[in-house]
Amino acid sequence: MAVYTDVGDEDLAAFIADYDIGELVSFKGIAEGVENSNFLLRTTAASFILTLYEKRVNEAELPFFIGLMQHLAGRGINCPTPVRARSGAALGRLAGRPAAIVTFLDGVSVRRPRLPHCAQLGVALADLHAAGADFAVHRTNALSLPGWRPLFERSADRADEVQPGLAAEIDAELGRLEAEWPKALPAGVIHADLFPDNVFFLGDDLSGLIDFYFACNDFLAYDLVICLNAWCFETDLQFNVTKARALIAGYESRRPLTPGERAALPLLARGAAMRFLLSRLYDWLNVPPGALVTPKDPIEYLRKLRFHQRVTGVGAYGMTP
Ligand SMILES: Nc1ncnc2c1ncn2[C@@H]1O[C@H](COP(=O)(O)OP(=O)(O)O)[C@@H](O)[C@H]1O
Numbered sequence: 390m391a392v393y394t395d396v397g398d399e400d401l402a403a404f405i406a407d408y409d410i411g412e413l414v415s416f417k418g419i420a421e422g423v424e425n426s427n428f429l430l431r432t433t434a435a436s437f438i439l440t441l442y443e444k445r446v447n448e449a450e451l452p453f454f455i456g457l458m459q460h461l462a463g464r465g466i467n468c469p470t471p472v473r474a475r476s477g478a479a480l481g482r483l484a485g486r487p488a489a490i491v492t493f494l495d496g497v498s499v500r501r502p503r504l505p506h507c508a509q510l511g512v513a514l515a516d517l518h519a520a521g522a523d524f525a526v527h528r529t530n531a532l533s534l535p536g537w538r539p540l541f542e543r544s545a546d547r548a549d550e551v552q553p554g555l556a557a558e559i560d561a562e563l564g565r566l567e568a569e570w571p572k573a574l575p576a577g578v579i580h581a582d583l584f585p586d587n588v589f590f591l592g593d594d595l596s597g598l599i600d601f602y603f604a605c606n607d608f609l610a611y612d613l614v615i616c617l618n619a620w621c622f623e624t625d626l627q628f629n630v631t632k633a634r635a636l637i638a639g640y641e642s643r644r645p646l647t648p649g650e651r652a653a654l655p656l657l658a659r660g661a662a663m664r665f666l667l668s669r670l671y672d673w674l675n676v677p678p679g680a681l682v683t684p685k686d687p688i689e690y691l692r693k694l695r696f697h698q699r700v701t702g703v704g705a706y707g708m709t710p
């Protein structure tokens with residue numbers, strides 16, 4: 390998260406007066422993150438997260454995210470639960486933005502995941518997929534194959550400022566992905582951004598999942614390779630096959646991958662790397678003036694993409710070919 394929108398004291402007081410959450414004790418912006426403005430709200434009753442939804446979140450889709458968190462929480466997933474105002478509404482407006490209050494989850498994210506973290510992540514991801522299976526609302530993934538080229542076109546003329554030759558390299562890879570992307574694999578509700586900063590641990594035990602604002606319907610295995618990219622490369626961008634094996638084994642302990650999914654993993658992983666390369670590239674070139682946000686490095690994902698381009702089979706991910 391980040392803070393893009395300031396919230397005035399009087400506006401905040403008026404907003405929380407509509408909720409039964411006690412008296413305000415403290416309120417501060419949270420510097421982590423990228424997408425929305427998040428604030429830690431402490432009241433005499435408990436701690437909460439107040440989110441103001443920003444640029445990439447389409448207001449019409451907010452009921453999907455709010456409904457999904459409610460649904461998953463009801464299925465035993467430890468995720469933020471939307472808090473309803475006295476009117477029953479989980480969504481309001483604050484400082485000109487759509488806004489919601491959700492429950493605060495205890496736990497901390499790990500900066501450098503170790504094997505037990507990866508293994509538990511795999512289990513939690515499969516549990517999330519199972520819990521989402523009967524969620525009735527559908528949200529198309531705006532950041533899957535059909536969305537990548539339009540997103541690229543918004544950065545293409547400046548991409549080489551970030552790295553010479555980048556525009557041509559992305560263009561060529563997009564062409565290959567467009568030709569080869571799978572048409573049918575097991576699909577359902579995916580998190581789509583389950584990076585280490587969105588997974589909480591208490592001690593070494595996975596305690597909760599946050600940040601469902603990219604959640605959508607897509608291939609389940611695509612969610613797994615998003616995690617593979619985010620959790621299984623070391624800081625020097627060497628791929629850690631042991632972590633990959635632990636992550637995938639954790640996932641398969643709950644839901645074995647189908648032969649079609651296994652075969653598609655390298656291509657899905659390239660697509661997942663492309664997705665984050667493109668969103669990071671756009672954000673890198675378009676930092677809003679005055680925003681408290683640190684854009685993430687797009688080139689990290691170019692290097693992850695190049696790794697997967699060299700993969701010839703699932704053995705590279707620690708799986709038995
Ligand atoms: N429900 C929650 N409980 C505890 N902390 C949270 C919760 N939601 C968000 N946070 C904190 O706020 C930060 C940013 O939240 P996140 O949802 O990742 O924002 P964004 O969608 O803008 O990236 C997280 O890294 C975490 O520290």
Ligand SMILES: N[C@@H](CCOP(=O)(O)O)C(=O)O
Binds near residue numbers: 423587668685
């Ligand atoms: N995980 C994405 C950026 C989205 O930020 P988050 O704070 O919502 O996880 C990336 O690393 O590019």
